[in-house]
Amino acid sequence: MKPGAQAAIDGVLGLDRLVHEPARLAILTVLSQAEFAEFGFLEMACRLTKGNLSSHLSKLEAAGLVAIEKRFQGKRPQTRVAITDAGREALTAYREQLSALIRQVPKKAARDG
Amino acid sequence: MKPGAQAAIDGVLGLDRLVHEPARLAILTVLSQAEFAEFGFLEMACRLTKGNLSSHLSKLEAAGLVAIEKRFQGKRPQTRVAITDAGREALTAYREQLSALIRQVPKKAARDG
DNA sequence: GTATGAAGGTTTGTGGCACAAACTAGTTTG
């Protein structure tokens, strides 16, 4: 193994499963680029059904990675979601472990035994 | 959203779950750096129990991402695992989607609206 | 005013999967 490889492996094994799940990773990524997002926007941007989105948001909220604000737009309920500071930190940490991993993988799909 | 963000999100949502699982990602990463690895080595390097490792290897083999060779080392059975070309390709494809994702995430954990 | 459908979600049900404990099979040691 290359030097540093074990550290990258350990990083992979220690990945935060909450962030690692693709649906939640998509949500956090979208949220990291805006001040907030509406439920309906996330639904489209992340290609999730309402039910699925709802349950993922609940988990992210329970972990403190997003903040959910329910308000009324006229007479209709509207849910706004924003990433928290903890959420940004979690995403950054996740990103860094992925970077470490990616650096370990050979670029070409060739036998380098 | 930044330009290209939706493509990165789509990439995340389309991630190969087989490769995305941390344990298997660790296995493939180790294997990508050697011609083959023994069961016992993977067990240590990937910090997996035998049972867990065994089942992950079976899934990777069923998908054609690794090749498993059973032989005898003296009188003892020994299992050798190697990544296949398909495995390398899957890992490369996975890596590229992660790269696209990482480029979308702001570097600093600061409010950038 | 009352079906009909859409917006905006939440709750419920279920199939699949990661994980470890228990088990199998053979080997070495005392």
Next chain:
DNA sequence: CAAACTAGTTTGTGCCACAAACCTTCATAC
């Protein structure tokens, strides 16, 4: 022969992602 070790596989379980079903309110048609 019995105990303990090596090398793995099979079994059992608890969690979780996902979507279907459901709820409530508003808009529109009849």
